[in-house]
Amino acid sequence: MRWTPKAEAAVKKVPFFVRKKVKARVEKKALQAGKPVVELIEIIQWCIDFYKQHSKAGERFAEIFKAADSERLVREKNKMKS
Numbered sequence: 001m002r003w004t005p006k007a008e009a010a011v012k013k014v015p016f017f018v019r020k021k022v023k024a025r026v027e028k029k030a031l032q033a034g035k036p037v038v039e040l041i042e043i044i045q046w047c048i049d050f051y052k053q054h055s056k057a058g059e060r061f062a063e064i065f066k067a068a069d070s071e072r073l074v075r076e077k078n079k080m081k082s
Helices: 005-011 016-032 040-051 057-081
Strands: none
Touching: 005 016, 005 040, 016 040
16 A cells, blocks of 8 residues: 555654554555545544543654644645635
8 A cells, every 4th residue: 555755754653663553554444445545644543543542642643643734734725726
């Protein structure tokens, strides 16, 4: 499965000892959603779902959340222009 550069960069911030498992789960969710490419938003959604149970661990992904929010804003602006 293909990954966007931002998604690749984000998953590299996941601790190495769980990175493979995270990638597999993110890809599974993306496939179930019918997406051919993993985007940053899939990683963020997985993190939110998983780390709801572990509040302190979610702090590690603050940078990912910020990047996704700005990516979402850019998409919304582009849709408005179209």
